[in-house]
Amino acid sequence: MTWASIDLNADLGEGFGHWRLTEDEELLSVVTSANVACGFHAGDAATMRRVCGWAVERGVRIGAQVSYRDLAGFGRRSMEVPADELAAEVAYQIGALEVFAKAAGARVAYVKPHGALYNRVVHDAEQAEAVVEGVMLTGERLPLLGLPGSLLHDVAEKAGLPVVTEAFADRAYTSEGTLVPRGQDGAVITDASAVVERSVSMARFGVVTSLYGRSVGVRARSLCLHGDTPGAVDLARRVRRRLEAAGVRVESFV
Template sequence: MTDPVIDLNADLGEGFGRWQLTDDDSLLSVVTSANVACGFHAGDPSTMRRVCETAAERGVRIGAQVSYRDLAGFGRRAMDVPPDELADEIAYQIGALEVFARAAGSRVAYVKPHGALYNRAVHDTEQAGAIVAGIRRAAGPLPVLGLPGSQLHAAAQAAGLPAVTEAFADRAYTAAGTLVPRREPGAVVHDPDAVVKRSLGLARDHAVTSLDGERVEVDVQSLCLHGDTPGAAALARRVRDELTAAGVRVAAFA
């Protein structure tokens, strides 16, 4: 039996101008995939360039973290965007990041929606299809990182794009395997010990305990470590060290 393998991804470049939210340099020493904000929910050209350069230097895979156009709400507010317009905005964001990725000697290797767009694409076939259309418009068949069983993954597979499943060690799950909305109590797991324990369970057993105490099976190839929480870099390092000690190989998804 081969040892389990897991990719570690984090949301990076989530600042704007003089405002910096994520400890990009420290997190890029831990993760294997970097979801880089493309300017619609966070990020600016100089930040995108710096993150791409550091990621390329350290062999970290660069992904486009695309979002609704919502700087004020950090991309976490529900929006109704016509499918053609959304597809264009997805393509625009990927194209912007690709410029800096290529300048750094790398490329955009996958796409992950952010915030409200991510959650909307779990159930909304139209918005999921628009995301996939935007990806194909900008970059062809890039892998799509998302929730297992989502409409986003169904749309990606129908269009011939690889679907990469991910899980969240610091987010609460429903018994149905979806994320508990952030507005609800207990939606975010703050206890570092609990995050580490959940990371190990997801990587080794592909399972997590839901908010109401049920065991939930989760098909996971990549584990998301949120970069916008206090102490995120130290926690990410601890998670990686504990995974390695438990015999889990940390590597970018195939």
């Protein structure tokens, strides 16, 4: 499946105190959706407030990027969290961001798990159900952003929540359509030209070449550009220009 338009999202607000990881203000001039860290893997109150304000100024949708409680590991360590506790923590993170989104004149528009939680809910039904329960606790029918074919999406749809499929321009795929673990060689695509061309292939044709040379289907409505990679802003601009030159409209999914 291909799309006449595609959303560009980026993980933003991933700083803490005086330390800043991403060039949030610059990236918000390129992307159409912002996955804002909610304090569990990165981010703090001042950062959330600042990023929400910038996002609203630029017409960018605000999404809650929820995570395991893992500041030390940047949310990239899989953790054994009881389902009821995880559901409460997901709701807590969304609620925290909603305060700042509303103060800026917007609302949290969607939810995206981060890091280890993102990969875990692809195949772990209990953790997927906990994330969905956390969203439901907010009282809002927020769309869930995730990998095509993930258990998270199956559970969300059964609960009546909208789902949005996502692809990664700068991450390598397995032949099964999942992401190659970050610890494995070749997991992150560092060649800027390759990232740009992969973006067009995903948006126009719904396919990408896996790390092992197989063509893999990626039915993506949203394309993630990581903000913590070197040269992220310039790369994001190149991706957007190339997509638009290829006839793909770049616009948010909500």
